[in-house]
Amino acid sequence: MLATFRVRAARSPAAYRAFSTSVRRADRAIVYAKNGEPPSVLRAVSYPPLEAPKPGTINVKYILSPINPADINVIEGVYPAKPSPDASLQSRMDGPVFVGGNEGLAQVTAVGSDVKGLSEGDWIVPIAPQSGTWITSRNLALSDVVRVPRAEGLIEAGAAMLTVNPPTAYNLLHDFVDLKPGDWVLQNGANSAVGQLVVQIAKAQGWRTINFVRDRKDFGKLVDEMKGLGADAVFTYDDLADKGLRDTVKELTGGKPISLALNCVSGPVTSNMARYLSAKPPTKPHLVSYGAMSKQPLSLPTSLFIFKDLVSCGFWQSRWYKTHSKEEKEELISKVANMGLKVPKHEIIEVGGEGASDEEVSQQIQDVVRRVVEGNVGGKVLLKVA
Amino acid sequence: MLATFRVRAARSPAAYRAFSTSVRRADRAIVYAKNGEPPSVLRAVSYPPLEAPKPGTINVKYILSPINPADINVIEGVYPAKPSPDASLQSRMDGPVFVGGNEGLAQVTAVGSDVKGLSEGDWIVPIAPQSGTWITSRNLALSDVVRVPRAEGLIEAGAAMLTVNPPTAYNLLHDFVDLKPGDWVLQNGANSAVGQLVVQIAKAQGWRTINFVRDRKDFGKLVDEMKGLGADAVFTYDDLADKGLRDTVKELTGGKPISLALNCVSGPVTSNMARYLSAKPPTKPHLVSYGAMSKQPLSLPTSLFIFKDLVSCGFWQSRWYKTHSKEEKEELISKVANMGLKVPKHEIIEVGGEGASDEEVSQQIQDVVRRVVEGNVGGKVLLKVA
Numbered sequence: 001m002l003a004t005f006r007v008r009a010a011r012s013p014a015a016y017r018a019f020s021t022s023v024r025r026a027d028r029a030i031v032y033a034k035n036g037e038p039p040s041v042l043r044a045v046s047y048p049p050l051e052a053p054k055p056g057t058i059n060v061k062y063i064l065s066p067i068n069p070a071d072i073n074v075i076e077g078v079y080p081a082k083p084s085p086d087a088s089l090q091s092r093m094d095g096p097v098f099v100g101g102n103e104g105l106a107q108v109t110a111v112g113s114d115v116k117g118l119s120e121g122d123w124i125v126p127i128a129p130q131s132g133t134w135i136t137s138r139n140l141a142l143s144d145v146v147r148v149p150r151a152e153g154l155i156e157a158g159a160a161m162l163t164v165n166p167p168t169a170y171n172l173l174h175d176f177v178d179l180k181p182g183d184w185v186l187q188n189g190a191n192s193a194v195g196q197l198v199v200q201i202a203k204a205q206g207w208r209t210i211n212f213v214r215d216r217k218d219f220g221k222l223v224d225e226m227k228g229l230g231a232d233a234v235f236t237y238d239d240l241a242d243k244g245l246r247d248t249v250k251e252l253t254g255g256k257p258i259s260l261a262l263n264c265v266s267g268p269v270t271s272n273m274a275r276y277l278s279a280k281p282p283t284k285p286h287l288v289s290y291g292a293m294s295k296q297p298l299s300l301p302t303s304l305f306i307f308k309d310l311v312s313c314g315f316w317q318s319r320w321y322k323t324h325s326k327e328e329k330e331e332l333i334s335k336v337a338n339m340g341l342k343v344p345k346h347e348i349i350e351v352g353g354e355g356a357s358d359e360e361v362s363q364q365i366q367d368v369v370r371r372v373v374e375g376n377v378g379g380k381v382l383l384k385v386a
Numbered sequence: 387m388l389a390t391f392r393v394r395a396a397r398s399p400a401a402y403r404a405f406s407t408s409v410r411r412a413d414r415a416i417v418y419a420k421n422g423e424p425p426s427v428l429r430a431v432s433y434p435p436l437e438a439p440k441p442g443t444i445n446v447k448y449i450l451s452p453i454n455p456a457d458i459n460v461i462e463g464v465y466p467a468k469p470s471p472d473a474s475l476q477s478r479m480d481g482p483v484f485v486g487g488n489e490g491l492a493q494v495t496a497v498g499s500d501v502k503g504l505s506e507g508d509w510i511v512p513i514a515p516q517s518g519t520w521i522t523s524r525n526l527a528l529s530d531v532v533r534v535p536r537a538e539g540l541i542e543a544g545a546a547m548l549t550v551n552p553p554t555a556y557n558l559l560h561d562f563v564d565l566k567p568g569d570w571v572l573q574n575g576a577n578s579a580v581g582q583l584v585v586q587i588a589k590a591q592g593w594r595t596i597n598f599v600r601d602r603k604d605f606g607k608l609v610d611e612m613k614g615l616g617a618d619a620v621f622t623y624d625d626l627a628d629k630g631l632r633d634t635v636k637e638l639t640g641g642k643p644i645s646l647a648l649n650c651v652s653g654p655v656t657s658n659m660a661r662y663l664s665a666k667p668p669t670k671p672h673l674v675s676y677g678a679m680s681k682q683p684l685s686l687p688t689s690l691f692i693f694k695d696l697v698s699c700g701f702w703q704s705r706w707y708k709t710h711s712k713e714e715k716e717e718l719i720s721k722v723a724n725m726g727l728k729v730p731k732h733e734i735i736e737v738g739g740e741g742a743s744d745e746e747v748s749q750q751i752q753d754v755v756r757r758v759v760e761g762n763v764g765g766k767v768l769l770k771v772a
Contacts, residue, residue, distance in 0.1 A: 080693040266688045281709045284699070292688035299685035302652045302678035305700025307466040312698040313670070314691025323667045 035077030044361035065104030099132025169197035203230025264291030345379030421463030430747035451490030469516035485518025555583035589616025650677030731765030
């Protein structure tokens with residue numbers, strides 16, 4: 001849970017050192033040449049130190065880069081966003097090569113001429129999609145990064161996860177329905193990383209949340225944790241399937257229309273949730289999907305669209321970045337960085353390090369990604385390519 | 387088909403005359419006191435001639451009033467829009483009574499003081515929902531009617547169907563996506579009354595339509611008729627389920643994105659159609675539902691919402707009337723009245739008439755509605771309550 005975050009020590013690289021065939025100090029990138037199962041296709045490659053940055057560009061050193069589920073799908077080749085081959089590494093490999101990772105926190109190590117608003121030591125996050133963040137260092141165009149304010153209480157781990165989940169939660173709550181203080185929002189998958197951020201951001205804005213989660217043995221504990229984050233009510237999907245919940249919700253809301261529901265599950269759970277939506281014209285009730293954890297389609301009665309004016313739509317933070325100006329991006333990142341959001345449970349894992357060979361580091365990253373794919377990790381994995 | 391409209395002679399009231407118990411001349415209303423199967427609950431009641439209209443009101447005589455599928459649902463009590471009891475008739479009955487019908491063409495017979503813009507002999511259509519149009523005559527508030535221009539080629543039958551279907555088709559094409567000349571639109575149930583109007587209005591605006599219909603023995607004939615109305619392409623739902631259609635559509639459109647699809651069917655047919663939608667930001671591809679003839683839900687892959695920015699929404703002409711000004715309503719009715727739209731196949735049926743008793747007319751309307759419910763009619767039934 002978010003309420004208490006923890007940092008586990010990285011697995012010691014010593015375990016890999018036995019396989020070492022050569023010892024050298026180098027910057028490294030975690031790359032793949034073709035799509036496939038990440039533990040099979042990922043490898044580490046060394047590259048020489050960066051040259052001094054050209055005008056309008058900066059050199060950065062990555063501090064922490066999350067391994068998100070979407071990153072795995074990109075490597076598998078099943079995600080709609082495709083990275084471009086890395087031009088600087090290509091010359092060192094046989095054919096095109098792609099660097100893994102979409103999000104990460106980096107520190108500016110050098111600035112080119114004509115660079116304004118950024119200095120050595122500043123924190124940045126990349127905003128160009130699929131820029132390849134599982135890497136030690138990089139030269140980046142100023143247009144592809146946003147400065148991260150050193151907000152009070154914002155730790156490296158929180159800053160590293162700033163590009164995707166907090167903006168998603170923020171935009172889900174702001175971009176579709178004009179919520180007024182005291183308004184209610186529904187969401188399923190409410191204990192997901194985004195779901196927990198939705199609860200916190202809604203609470204901060206004076207909006208109230210009704211949260212739906214899978215039933216589980218420690219449901220009572222989860223309710224306490226969600227309420228600790230600011231949730232007003234937490235129910236199971238079984239509760240949601242029961243028509244008796246209508247009276248409970250009506251009592252809770254005083255019969256006020258609920259015009260926004262957030263979906264990352266789809267399937268029957270979401271059909272049931274959509275029936276709770278309504279709004280007074282000109283507001284239209286919105287069901288906004290940003291995931292489909294059930295892997296089932298979204299099935300809704302047509303009558304909801306015709307007679308209740310339901311709008312079912314989607315949100316994808318990558319598209320938001322593509323369709324907004326750099327100023328808007330900076331404003332959004334700065335906003336969520338300053339909200340004091342609790343950092344989700346995570347595990348920092350360092351790969352590489354002084355003296356390790358590319359073969360050893362390849363083995364390390366393959367092991368790490370296998371653990372991620374198998375769900376054998378203690379929260380979100382934050383990679384440090386040393 | 388619309389291409390050639392025909393008017394069948396009304397069933398002779400003589401057939402009913404044998405049951406006549408009394409002979410009198412009266413205005414009549416087709417009413418029901420409680421929801422139920424229309425052939426069981428409908429009856430005819432006579433009422434005295436209207437008084438002179440009060441200020442701001444008009445007296446009208448109905449010329450033709452359609453029996454729409456929604457009217458049947460309203461009487462059954464399964465439609466979301468509920469009529470109000472008819473105050474003027476209530477005093478003549480035991481308890482509240484409702485007059486059937488939502489749409490119809492009427493002629494002004496008298497105008498009260500303070501009535502501007504309407505004179506005796508003008509055509510009007512009611513725009514207040516569920517105003518009760520299966521009636522001989524009525525006193526109406528000026529705010530509840532819109533004048534129908536005597537457009538060239540606009541016959542009574544066409545004017546009687548002006549409130550629901552043509553505005554629906556017009557709004558479906560105009561209210562959701564900003565179509566440019568040469569843009570493509572998809573629709574299923576394309577040979578429905580609204581579907582045929584969509585084809586004609588799209589054609590008139592320079593937009594192109596790809597139309598989907600059920601397979602049938604005389605499919606070739608239907609294609610010819612649809613093309614006669616202006617359809618660019620007509621396919622069956624079986625074609626749509628076949629991935630091979632993608633190349634055909636791509637050839638047809640030259641790969642141009644299709645950003646609007648209209649749905650009155652739902653079910654898998656519509657899931658298949660939605661996959662053909664795409665758009666360049668800031669346009670969002672829209673799937674707009676106005677019916678669900680398959681009686682199946684609308685089931686869509688969540689990925690279409692997230693990655694293709696699909697918006698699934700609904701349209702209901704009744705809501706449009708509720709949320710727009712009288713000027714906007716007049717403008718819309720005038721627009722579609724002047725478009726030279728072909729009048730759908732229909733059958734004019736007269737009930738009542740000089741000398742018939744309420745019992746006889748009740749029997750007549752019950753027979754008519756039974757035929758409508760059983761689908762045993764030659765097109766849309768237009769009622770004349772003589």
